[in-house]
Amino acid sequence: xxxxxxxxxxxxxxxxxxxLLRCNYSSSYSPSLFWYVQxxxxxxxxxxxxxxxATLVKGINGFEAEFKKxxxxxxxxxxxxxxxxxxxxxxVVRTTGNQFYFGTGTSxxxxx
Amino acid sequence: xxxxxQSPRHKVTETGTPVxxxxxxxxxxxxMYWYRQDPGHGLRLIHYSYGVxxxxxxxxxxxxxxxxxxxxxxxxxLESATSSQTSVYFCAISGAGEGETQYFGPxxxxxxx
Numbered sequence: 001x002x003x004x005x006x007x008x009x010x011x012x013x014x015x016x017x018x019x020l021l022r023c024n025y026s027s028s029y030s031p032s033l034f035w036y037v038q039x040x041x042x043x044x045x046x047x048x049x050x051x052x053x054a055t056l057v058k059g060i061n062g063f064e065a066e067f068k069k070x071x072x073x074x075x076x077x078x079x080x081x082x083x084x085x086x087x088x089x090x091x092v093v094r095t096t097g098n099q100f101y102f103g104t105g106t107s108x109x110x111x112x
Numbered sequence: 113x114x115x116x117x118q119s120p121r122h123k124v125t126e127t128g129t130p131v132x133x134x135x136x137x138x139x140x141x142x143x144m145y146w147y148r149q150d151p152g153h154g155l156r157l158i159h160y161s162y163g164v165x166x167x168x169x170x171x172x173x174x175x176x177x178x179x180x181x182x183x184x185x186x187x188x189x190l191e192s193a194t195s196s197q198t199s200v201y202f203c204a205i206s207g208a209g210e211g212e213t214q215y216f217g218p219x220x221x222x223x224x225x
Contacts, residue, residue, distance in 0.1 A: 009152075032210070032211050034213070034214070036216075042218075043202065043216045043217060043218045043219055044155075044202065044216040045216075046213055046214075046215070049211065049213055051210065051211030052211075090154060090155070092214075094211075094212075094214075098143050098160075098162065098206065098208060098212075099157065099160065099170075100145070100157075100204075100206075100214050102147075102154040102155040102156070103154055104152060104153060104154040105154045
Protein backbone atom coordinates (compact mmCIF):
# COMPACT_ATOMS: atom_id res chain seq x y z
CA UNK A 1 0.00 0.00 0.00
CA UNK A 2 1.09 3.52 -0.72
CA UNK A 3 0.67 6.53 1.54
CA UNK A 4 2.17 9.89 2.29
CA UNK A 5 2.55 11.65 5.64
CA UNK A 6 3.32 15.33 5.85
CA UNK A 7 4.71 15.77 9.31
CA UNK A 8 3.74 19.41 9.84
CA UNK A 9 0.36 20.91 9.05
CA UNK A 10 1.69 24.45 9.52
CA UNK A 11 5.19 25.91 9.21
CA UNK A 12 6.15 29.54 9.85
CA UNK A 13 9.48 31.03 8.81
CA UNK A 14 10.90 34.52 8.59
CA UNK A 15 11.63 35.96 5.19
CA UNK A 16 15.19 35.12 4.17
CA UNK A 17 15.49 32.05 6.42
CA UNK A 18 15.53 28.41 5.27
CA UNK A 19 12.40 26.41 4.61
CA LEU A 20 11.98 22.73 5.49
CA LEU A 21 8.74 20.90 4.74
CA ARG A 22 8.80 17.25 5.75
CA CYS A 23 7.29 14.30 3.94
CA ASN A 24 7.50 10.59 4.61
CA TYR A 25 6.13 7.99 2.26
CA SER A 26 5.18 4.38 2.39
CA SER A 27 5.55 2.31 -0.74
CA SER A 28 6.18 -1.31 -1.55
CA TYR A 29 8.49 -0.42 -4.42
CA SER A 30 10.58 2.50 -5.61
CA PRO A 31 8.02 5.26 -6.03
CA SER A 32 7.63 8.40 -8.05
CA LEU A 33 7.30 11.36 -5.70
CA PHE A 34 6.14 14.90 -6.29
CA TRP A 35 5.74 18.21 -4.53
CA TYR A 36 2.97 20.56 -5.57
CA VAL A 37 2.24 24.09 -4.42
CA GLN A 38 -1.15 25.75 -4.18
CA UNK A 39 -1.46 29.47 -3.68
CA UNK A 40 -4.69 30.79 -2.14
CA UNK A 41 -7.72 30.22 -4.35
CA UNK A 42 -5.54 28.79 -7.09
CA UNK A 43 -4.95 25.40 -8.68
CA UNK A 44 -2.01 23.09 -8.04
CA UNK A 45 1.36 23.68 -9.63
CA UNK A 46 4.15 21.13 -9.88
CA UNK A 47 7.28 22.16 -7.95
CA UNK A 48 9.43 19.12 -8.62
CA UNK A 49 9.39 15.35 -9.04
CA UNK A 50 11.56 12.33 -8.30
CA UNK A 51 11.50 9.35 -10.66
CA UNK A 52 14.46 7.16 -9.64
CA UNK A 53 17.16 9.26 -11.27
CA ALA A 54 19.21 11.67 -9.12
CA THR A 55 18.21 11.61 -5.47
CA LEU A 56 18.54 15.38 -5.15
CA VAL A 57 15.88 17.00 -7.27
CA LYS A 58 15.80 20.66 -8.16
CA GLY A 59 12.51 22.37 -8.84
CA ILE A 60 11.14 25.76 -9.66
CA ASN A 61 11.56 28.90 -7.55
CA GLY A 62 14.70 27.63 -5.78
CA PHE A 63 13.09 24.59 -4.14
CA GLU A 64 14.85 21.26 -3.81
CA ALA A 65 13.97 17.85 -2.41
CA GLU A 66 16.11 14.88 -1.49
CA PHE A 67 14.92 11.31 -1.83
CA LYS A 68 16.23 9.18 1.05
CA LYS A 69 15.21 5.59 0.65
CA UNK A 70 16.63 4.48 3.99
CA UNK A 71 14.50 7.06 5.77
CA UNK A 72 11.53 6.84 3.35
CA UNK A 73 11.59 10.62 3.22
CA UNK A 74 11.26 13.27 0.54
CA UNK A 75 11.66 16.58 2.36
CA UNK A 76 11.30 19.89 0.54
CA UNK A 77 13.80 22.67 1.20
CA UNK A 78 14.62 26.18 0.11
CA UNK A 79 17.65 28.14 1.35
CA UNK A 80 15.89 31.48 1.71
CA UNK A 81 12.17 32.04 2.01
CA UNK A 82 10.41 34.74 0.03
CA UNK A 83 7.06 36.28 0.80
CA UNK A 84 5.68 34.79 -2.41
CA UNK A 85 6.40 31.27 -1.07
CA UNK A 86 3.47 31.52 1.34
CA UNK A 87 1.13 28.77 0.16
CA UNK A 88 -0.07 25.22 0.76
CA UNK A 89 2.36 22.46 -0.19
CA UNK A 90 1.44 18.87 -1.00
CA UNK A 91 3.65 15.80 -1.13
CA VAL A 92 2.36 13.13 -3.52
CA VAL A 93 3.30 9.52 -4.28
CA ARG A 94 2.42 7.82 -7.55
CA THR A 95 1.61 4.11 -7.78
CA THR A 96 2.28 1.69 -10.62
CA GLY A 97 -1.45 1.77 -11.24
CA ASN A 98 -1.16 5.46 -12.09
CA GLN A 99 -2.96 6.61 -8.98
CA PHE A 100 -1.61 9.52 -6.99
CA TYR A 101 -1.86 9.71 -3.20
CA PHE A 102 -1.73 13.11 -1.55
CA GLY A 103 -0.54 14.14 1.86
CA THR A 104 -2.85 16.39 3.86
CA GLY A 105 -0.75 19.44 3.08
CA THR A 106 1.55 21.87 4.88
CA SER A 107 0.61 25.51 5.10
CA UNK A 108 3.68 27.73 4.87
CA UNK A 109 3.57 31.20 6.39
CA UNK A 110 6.39 33.65 5.67
CA UNK A 111 6.83 36.40 8.21
CA UNK A 112 8.22 39.71 6.95
CA UNK B 113 0.11 25.33 -18.54
CA UNK B 114 -1.43 22.04 -19.54
CA UNK B 115 -4.61 22.44 -21.54
CA UNK B 116 -7.21 21.56 -18.93
CA UNK B 117 -10.45 23.45 -18.42
CA GLN B 118 -13.25 22.85 -15.96
CA SER B 119 -16.81 24.04 -16.16
CA PRO B 120 -18.56 25.55 -14.40
CA ARG B 121 -15.97 27.28 -12.23
CA HIS B 122 -18.53 28.11 -9.55
CA LYS B 123 -21.90 26.59 -8.81
CA VAL B 124 -24.53 26.91 -6.13
CA THR B 125 -27.19 24.24 -6.01
CA GLU B 126 -29.79 22.82 -3.68
CA THR B 127 -29.79 19.55 -1.80
CA GLY B 128 -31.23 16.72 -3.82
CA THR B 129 -30.54 18.12 -7.26
CA PRO B 130 -28.21 16.43 -9.75
CA VAL B 131 -25.05 18.29 -10.71
CA UNK B 132 -22.60 17.60 -13.53
CA UNK B 133 -19.09 18.99 -13.67
CA UNK B 134 -17.08 18.86 -16.86
CA UNK B 135 -13.37 18.47 -17.41
CA UNK B 136 -11.91 19.03 -20.87
CA UNK B 137 -8.31 18.43 -21.94
CA UNK B 138 -6.43 19.23 -25.12
CA UNK B 139 -3.33 17.13 -24.27
CA UNK B 140 -4.60 13.73 -25.41
CA UNK B 141 -3.54 12.20 -22.09
CA UNK B 142 -4.84 8.75 -21.29
CA UNK B 143 -5.57 9.22 -17.59
CA MET B 144 -8.06 11.65 -16.12
CA TYR B 145 -8.99 12.11 -12.47
CA TRP B 146 -11.53 13.83 -10.27
CA TYR B 147 -10.54 14.94 -6.78
CA ARG B 148 -12.23 16.88 -4.05
CA GLN B 149 -10.33 19.20 -1.75
CA ASP B 150 -11.49 19.87 1.80
CA PRO B 151 -9.64 21.54 4.67
CA GLY B 152 -7.51 19.07 6.60
CA HIS B 153 -7.87 16.32 4.02
CA GLY B 154 -5.68 17.38 1.13
CA LEU B 155 -6.95 16.06 -2.17
CA ARG B 156 -8.95 12.85 -2.20
CA LEU B 157 -9.58 10.82 -5.31
CA ILE B 158 -13.22 10.39 -6.30
CA HIS B 159 -12.95 8.53 -9.61
CA TYR B 160 -10.43 8.16 -12.36
CA SER B 161 -10.37 7.03 -15.97
CA TYR B 162 -7.68 5.10 -17.81
CA GLY B 163 -9.27 5.34 -21.23
CA VAL B 164 -12.49 5.99 -23.08
CA UNK B 165 -15.29 4.22 -21.22
CA UNK B 166 -12.77 2.82 -18.70
CA UNK B 167 -13.24 4.19 -15.20
CA UNK B 168 -12.64 3.11 -11.63
CA UNK B 169 -13.50 4.27 -8.14
CA UNK B 170 -11.29 6.23 -5.81
CA UNK B 171 -11.40 6.48 -2.04
CA UNK B 172 -14.46 8.77 -1.80
CA UNK B 173 -16.67 7.64 -4.68
CA UNK B 174 -20.01 7.25 -2.85
CA UNK B 175 -22.63 9.61 -4.28
CA UNK B 176 -20.62 10.30 -7.43
CA UNK B 177 -20.57 8.82 -10.91
CA UNK B 178 -18.39 9.54 -13.93
CA UNK B 179 -18.41 9.07 -17.65
CA UNK B 180 -15.82 9.34 -20.38
CA UNK B 181 -17.15 8.99 -23.90
CA UNK B 182 -14.28 10.87 -25.54
CA UNK B 183 -10.59 11.10 -24.73
CA UNK B 184 -10.84 14.81 -24.04
CA UNK B 185 -13.88 14.90 -21.75
CA UNK B 186 -14.44 13.48 -18.27
CA UNK B 187 -17.73 14.22 -16.54
CA UNK B 188 -18.41 14.01 -12.82
CA UNK B 189 -22.04 13.72 -11.72
CA LEU B 190 -23.39 14.17 -8.24
CA GLU B 191 -26.52 12.09 -8.51
CA SER B 192 -28.38 13.85 -5.69
CA ALA B 193 -26.28 16.59 -4.16
CA THR B 194 -25.87 16.76 -0.39
CA SER B 195 -24.35 19.46 1.81
CA SER B 196 -21.38 17.15 2.52
CA GLN B 197 -20.48 17.44 -1.15
CA THR B 198 -19.80 21.14 -0.80
CA SER B 199 -16.17 21.28 -1.80
CA VAL B 200 -13.66 22.36 -4.39
CA TYR B 201 -13.38 19.84 -7.20
CA PHE B 202 -10.23 19.43 -9.26
CA CYS B 203 -9.75 17.57 -12.47
CA ALA B 204 -6.29 16.24 -13.36
CA ILE B 205 -4.66 14.46 -16.27
CA SER B 206 -1.55 12.39 -16.73
CA GLY B 207 0.16 10.26 -19.29
CA ALA B 208 0.62 6.54 -18.81
CA GLY B 209 4.40 6.31 -18.74
CA GLU B 210 6.66 5.77 -15.75
CA GLY B 211 7.15 9.00 -13.84
CA GLU B 212 4.45 10.86 -15.70
CA THR B 213 3.37 14.05 -14.00
CA GLN B 214 -0.19 14.90 -13.06
CA TYR B 215 -1.48 18.27 -14.23
CA PHE B 216 -4.45 20.02 -12.68
CA GLY B 217 -7.33 22.10 -13.86
CA PRO B 218 -8.30 25.37 -12.17
CA UNK B 219 -10.98 23.82 -9.96
CA UNK B 220 -14.73 24.15 -9.49
CA UNK B 221 -16.21 25.55 -6.29
CA UNK B 222 -19.49 23.83 -5.48
CA UNK B 223 -21.83 24.96 -2.74
CA UNK B 224 -24.77 22.73 -1.88
CA UNK B 225 -27.42 24.48 0.17
